[in-house]
Amino acid sequence: MTSAKDDRLVGRSVARREDPRLLSGRGRFVDDIELPGMLHAQFVRSTVAHGTITEIDLTRVRQVPGVVAAFTAADLELGDITAQLGRPLSEFVPTAMPVLARDRVRYVGEPVAVVVARDPYLAEDGLEAAKVTYAPLPPITCEEQALAPDAPRVHAEAAGNTLVDVGLFATEGIDEIFDQAPCVVHVDVRTGRQNALPLETRGAVAQWDAREEQLVLHACTQTPHQVRTVASRCLRLDERAVRVIVPDMGGGFGLKCVVGREEIAAAAAALRLGRPVKWIEDRKDALSASFLAREQHYTARAAFDADGRILGLDADVVCDMGAYSCYPFTAGIEPLMASAEMPGVYKVPAYRVRGRAITTNKAPTAPYRGVSRPQYVMAMERLMERAARELRLDPVEIRRRNVITDFPYTGVNNITYDPGSYLESLDLCERALREAGWYDRQAAATAEGRHIGIGYSCFSERTGYGSAAFAQRKMEVVPGFDLAEVRMDTSGAVTATTGTISHGQSHETTMAQIVADTLHLDIAKVKLHQGDTDRITYGWGTFASRSIAVGGSAVRLAAAKLGDKLRAIAAAEWGIPPEDTELDRGRVRRRDDPDVALSYERLADTAYLTSHLLPKDIDPGLTATAVFDVHNDGTFSNATHGVVVELHEGTGQVEILAYFCVEDCGVAVNPQVVEGQCRGGIAQGISGALFEQITYDAQGEPSATSFMDYKVPTAQEIPEVVIHHLETPCAFTATGAKGAGEGGTIGAPAAVLNAVNDALRPTGVELDNTPITPETVHRALTPRTPEQTP
Amino acid sequence: MNDTTGLGDDVQLITLDVNGTSYEVITAPRRTLVDVLRHDLRLTGTHVGCEHGICGACTVLVDGLPVRACLMFAAQAEGARITTVESLADPGTGELSDLQRAFTAHHGLQCGFCTPGFLMLAQGFLAERPEATKEDIREVVAANLCRCTGYQTIVEAIDACATARRSQRAMGAEEESCN
Numbered sequence: 001m002t003s004a005k006d007d008r009l010v011g012r013s014v015a016r017r018e019d020p021r022l023l024s025g026r027g028r029f030v031d032d033i034e035l036p037g038m039l040h041a042q043f044v045r046s047t048v049a050h051g052t053i054t055e056i057d058l059t060r061v062r063q064v065p066g067v068v069a070a071f072t073a074a075d076l077e078l079g080d081i082t083a084q085l086g087r088p089l090s091e092f093v094p095t096a097m098p099v100l101a102r103d104r105v106r107y108v109g110e111p112v113a114v115v116v117a118r119d120p121y122l123a124e125d126g127l128e129a130a131k132v133t134y135a136p137l138p139p140i141t142c143e144e145q146a147l148a149p150d151a152p153r154v155h156a157e158a159a160g161n162t163l164v165d166v167g168l169f170a171t172e173g174i175d176e177i178f179d180q181a182p183c184v185v186h187v188d189v190r191t192g193r194q195n196a197l198p199l200e201t202r203g204a205v206a207q208w209d210a211r212e213e214q215l216v217l218h219a220c221t222q223t224p225h226q227v228r229t230v231a232s233r234c235l236r237l238d239e240r241a242v243r244v245i246v247p248d249m250g251g252g253f254g255l256k257c258v259v260g261r262e263e264i265a266a267a268a269a270a271l272r273l274g275r276p277v278k279w280i281e282d283r284k285d286a287l288s289a290s291f292l293a294r295e296q297h298y299t300a301r302a303a304f305d306a307d308g309r310i311l312g313l314d315a316d317v318v319c320d321m322g323a324y325s326c327y328p329f330t331a332g333i334e335p336l337m338a339s340a341e342m343p344g345v346y347k348v349p350a351y352r353v354r355g356r357a358i359t360t361n362k363a364p365t366a367p368y369r370g371v372s373r374p375q376y377v378m379a380m381e382r383l384m385e386r387a388a389r390e391l392r393l394d395p396v397e398i399r400r401r402n403v404i405t406d407f408p409y410t411g412v413n414n415i416t417y418d419p420g421s422y423l424e425s426l427d428l429c430e431r432a433l434r435e436a437g438w439y440d441r442q443a444a445a446t447a448e449g450r451h452i453g454i455g456y457s458c459f460s461e462r463t464g465y466g467s468a469a470f471a472q473r474k475m476e477v478v479p480g481f482d483l484a485e486v487r488m489d490t491s492g493a494v495t496a497t498t499g500t501i502s503h504g505q506s507h508e509t510t511m512a513q514i515v516a517d518t519l520h521l522d523i524a525k526v527k528l529h530q531g532d533t534d535r536i537t538y539g540w541g542t543f544a545s546r547s548i549a550v551g552g553s554a555v556r557l558a559a560a561k562l563g564d565k566l567r568a569i570a571a572a573e574w575g576i577p578p579e580d581t582e583l584d585r586g587r588v589r590r591r592d593d594p595d596v597a598l599s600y601e602r603l604a605d606t607a608y609l610t611s612h613l614l615p616k617d618i619d620p621g622l623t624a625t626a627v628f629d630v631h632n633d634g635t636f637s638n639a640t641h642g643v644v645v646e647l648h649e650g651t652g653q654v655e656i657l658a659y660f661c662v663e664d665c666g667v668a669v670n671p672q673v674v675e676g677q678c679r680g681g682i683a684q685g686i687s688g689a690l691f692e693q694i695t696y697d698a699q700g701e702p703s704a705t706s707f708m709d710y711k712v713p714t715a716q717e718i719p720e721v722v723i724h725h726l727e728t729p730c731a732f733t734a735t736g737a738k739g740a741g742e743g744g745t746i747g748a749p750a751a752v753l754n755a756v757n758d759a760l761r762p763t764g765v766e767l768d769n770t771p772i773t774p775e776t777v778h779r780a781l782t783p784r785t786p787e788q789t790p
Numbered sequence: 791m792n793d794t795t796g797l798g799d800d801v802q803l804i805t806l807d808v809n810g811t812s813y814e815v816i817t818a819p820r821r822t823l824v825d826v827l828r829h830d831l832r833l834t835g836t837h838v839g840c841e842h843g844i845c846g847a848c849t850v851l852v853d854g855l856p857v858r859a860c861l862m863f864a865a866q867a868e869g870a871r872i873t874t875v876e877s878l879a880d881p882g883t884g885e886l887s888d889l890q891r892a893f894t895a896h897h898g899l900q901c902g903f904c905t906p907g908f909l910m911l912a913q914g915f916l917a918e919r920p921e922a923t924k925e926d927i928r929e930v931v932a933a934n935l936c937r938c939t940g941y942q943t944i945v946e947a948i949d950a951c952a953t954a955r956r957s958q959r960a961m962g963a964e965e966e967s968c969n
Binding site for chain 1: 818820821828829832833834835836837838839840841842844845847874875876878879884886890893894895897899900901902903904905906909928929931932933934935936937938939940941942943944945
C-alpha cells in the first residue's frame with residue numbers, strides 16, 4: 001500500500017455508488033423479476049395455533065379459474081429443515097420444520113398448502129376455496145404455560161417445551177458472594193415480541209434452467225449459500241444444481257438470515273410444473289406468519305460492594321422461540337448469545353447463568369439486529385441503575401467504576417475483549433449531554449413539575465464473529481469465515497466478489513473503497529459482485545455486523561494479493577525484485593526510479609494476451625482469492641448512548657427530547673455509512689422500547705396483522721441523533737474495522753428505559769419491561785388514593 | 791375457457807397517462823394502480839410495502855398530488871396525470887434531479903426500497919409548499935415508513951433541497967429585478 005495518506009478513500013464519506021439506480025427506480029428487487037410463463041404462489045395457512053390436520057381438501061381450489069395447481073406436503077415429498085446443535089439431548093432437542101405442515105400445525109399462519117395460479121390475485125382467490133379441517137389441541141401461548149408441570153407439548157420430543165437448557169457458567173462460591181455482599185439488587189426484565197420488519201417482505205422467484213440443468217432461485221435472503229444448501233437437500237438436488245441469486249434487497253435486519261419454508265416450496269412447485277414460480281409475501285403474512293423476534297425474560301441479580309463495584313452476577317434467561325428452531329442458527333442462538341456475553345462491558349468477577357429456549361404455539365423467531373444483546377444489556381443496565389439508587393451513587397459514576405479499562409481483558413465468561421473505549425465513550429457521552437445543557441434543563445423542568453429524565457446505556461457488541469466464536473456454541477453448521485476474489489480484466493478494471501450481501505449497508509461503496517485503496521486504483525474501476533452462488537465461491541452472507549470486519553478483510557487481502565501479482569509481473573519485466581516496486585495510481589512503478597512505471601492495463605495485457613512473455617513461475621491471468629477468519633473471540637465495537645425523555649402526565653406519552661450516541665467501531669471505512677447504521681439501529685431500538693409488540697390471545701391468535709395494529713415509528717417519533725465517533729482500530733481484522741450494524745439497536749432500549757425511570761424517580765415507580773406503553777407511564781404518574789391502590 | 795390475459799373474464803380496456811406517455815392497458819377492475827404500473831407497464835420503481843395504505847412505498851403523484859397507488863384501482867386513474875419515480879431523472883442524460891441528489895448527499899437512503907415513495911411524497915409536497923420549514927417536512931415525511939435511516943437524513947435531504955430551490959429562486963428574482 002503506497003498511496004499517500006490524503007489519497008485514501010477508507011475513512012472518507014464517499015458518495016454511495018448504489019444510489020443513482022435506487023433513486024431513479026432502476027433497482028431490481030425480487031418482485032421486479034418477471035419471467036416468461038411465470039406463475040404465482042400463495043400459501044394456505046393454518047387458522048389454528050395448535051392442532052392436528054384431519055383433512056386437506058384442495059378440490060375446489062383447483063377449480064378456481066386461473067389456478068394451475070395446488071400442492072400439500074404429501075404431494076411435494078420434501079425433506080424437512082432441521083437445525084442442529086452438537087449438544088447432548090439434555091441441552092438441546094432438535095425439531096424438524098417441514099416445508100409444509102404434514103399432520104400437525106403449531107402456529108397461526110403455518111403454511112399448509114401452496115396454491116399456484118396465473119396471477120397473484122387469482123392465487124388469492126384459490127386460497128379462499130381451500131378447506132382444511134383441524135382437530136385443535138390446547139395452545140401454549142406464554143412462558144408460564146410452556147413451563148407449567150404437565151403442560152401439553154408443542155413438539156412431542158421436547159419435554160417441558162424446552163429446546164435448549166444450558167448452564168454455561170457457574171463460578172465456584174458464587175452463593176457465598178451473594179450471601180456476604182453489602183448490596184444485592186434484582187431485576188425481572190421482559191421484552192416484547194417484535195418483527196424485524198424490513199420494508200420489503202420476503203419473496204422468491206424459482207425457475208428450472210433446462211440448459212444448465214439448474215434450479216435458479218432468486219431469493220430475498222441475507223444468506224444465499226445457506227439457502228442453496230437447504231434447497232438442494234430438501235429438493236434432493238446436487239448443490240451445484242441450485243443457483244441462488246439475491247437481487248437488490250429492501251432490508252433484512254436478521255429476519256432474512258434464516259431459511260424460510262416458502263422459498264423452498266415455491267422452488268418445488270416450479271420443478272413440478274416446469275414453469276417459473278414467484279412468491280411474494282404480503283404484509284399480513286410478514287407480520288404474523290413470518291419470523292418474529294425478541295421475546296425474552298431475564299430474572300437476574302447482582303451483588304455489589306459498598307463502593308458500587310460488581311462482585312457477582314446470577315441470571316436466568318428464558319427465550320420464547322415460538323414453534324420452530326430456525327436454520328442454521330437453531331433455537332440456541334438467543335439463550336447462548338445472552339449466556340456467553342451478558343457481563344458485557346463490566347468487570348464481573350463471578351458469574352452464573354442458565355439459558356433456556358422454550359417453544360410455544362407462536363410464529364417462529366429468527367435473529368433480529370442485536371440478537372439478545374438489546375435484552376441482556378437492558379438487564380445489566382437496570383441492575384446498574386438499581387444498585388446506584390441503593391448505594392446513592394450517580395448512575396454514570398457506578399458505570400465508571402465497573403467498566404473494563406485494561407485491554408485485552410479476559411472475562412469470567414472466558415471471552416477476551418479486544419481494546420475498546422468503554423470509559424472514554426461514557427465520559428464523552430455524559431459531557432456531551434452536560435454541555436448541551438440537558439442536566440440544567442432537567443433541573444429547571446423538575447422544579448416546574450415536569451417529568452424529564454436522562455438515561456444511559458453502555459455496551460460492547462461482539463461483531464467479528466469468526467468460526468471460532470460460533471463454534472463455541474456447538475452449532476453443527478458453523479458460520480464465520482468469508483471468501484473474496486478480486487480479478488482484473490485487460491482494461492485494468494477490477495471485479496471483486498464478497499460472500500457477504502448488502503441489504504442497505506452500502507457494500508458496493510465500502511468494499512470498493514477498500515479495493516481501490518489497496519490497489520491504489522480509481523474507485524470507478526472497481527465493481528462488486530455479491531449475492532450469487534454461481535459467481536461467489538462461498539460466503540456466509542450478512543448478519544452479526546460481520547460484513548466489513550470479516551468480508552471486508554477478505555476483500556482487502558485478495559486485493560493485496562492481486563497487487564502483489566501486478567508487482568511481480570512488472571518486476572520480472574524490469575529484471576528487479578518485486579520488493580523494489582510499488583503500486584501508484586493505477587500503475588506499478590520502480591522505487592529506485594519513480595518515473596518508470598507500467599500501467600495496470602499494460603500489465604493486464606501481458607497477463608492475458610501475451611502470457612508467453614511471463615516468467616514460468618507466474619501464472620497467466622490476474623485473479624486472486626483470499627479467505628479471512630477471526631481466529632480468536634471476535635472483535636468488539638462499543639458505544640455509550642445517552643437519551644433525554646419527557647413523560648406527559650395526561651397521556652402517558654414518552655417524548656424523546658434528545659439522543660446522543662458515542663460509538664467506536666474501529667476504523668470507519670465510510671463514516672456517513674456508519675452514522676446511517678447507528679441512526680437506523682437507534683430508531684429500531686427506540687421502537688422496541690416504546691412501540692412495537694405482537695401479543696397473542698389465549699387461542700394463540702396474533703394481535704398484529706397490519707400496520708393498523710403494529711406501531712412502526714415515523715419521522716414524528718424518532719428524534720435527531722447526535723453522533724460522536726471514537727476510533728480504536730482493531731488488531732484482528734485486515735481493515736482495522738469492527739462491525740457497525742447492530743449497535744444502535746442494542747443500546748437504545750436500555751437507554752430509553754433508564755431515562756423513563758429517571759423521569760419517574762419522584763414517583764418511586766421503576767419499570768423493567770418493554771415496550772413501555774403509555775398506559776404504564778400514565779399509571780405511574782397518576783397519584784392514587786388509598787382506595788384505588790390495589 | 792378462452793381467457794388469454796390471465797386476469798379472468800371480467801376485463802376492461804383503460805388508458806393511463808404515466809410520466810407524459812399514454813398507455814392502453816387491458817386489466818381487471820380490481821387491479822390496483824400500483825400493480826398495473828409495476829407489472830403491466832413494467833415501471834417497477836414504485837414499490838409495494840404493505841398493500842393497506844400505511845407504509846407509503848407505493849406513493850406516486852396523481853395530478854401532482856401524492857397518492858398511495860396500492861389504495862387506488864388503476865381504472866380510477868383514467869384521465870389523470872400519473873407521475874412515478876422514473877420521471878425524476880433527466881430522461882436524456884439520466885442526470886438525477888436536485889431532490890434525488892440531495893438524498894444521496896445526505897445519505898437519505900440505505901436499502902432504497904422505501905425511497906421512491908419518499909421521493910414522490912417530497913416532490914408533490916414541495917411543489918405545493920415550497921416555503922415548507924424543516925418541521926413541516928418532518929410532519930409530512932411521517933406519512934411514509936422507512937426502516938433503515940431513522941428518518942433524520944431523509945428530512946435533512948428534503949429540507950436541503952427546499953432551501954436550495956428557494957435560494958435559487960431568490961437569485962433568479964434578484965437577477966430579474968436587476969434587468
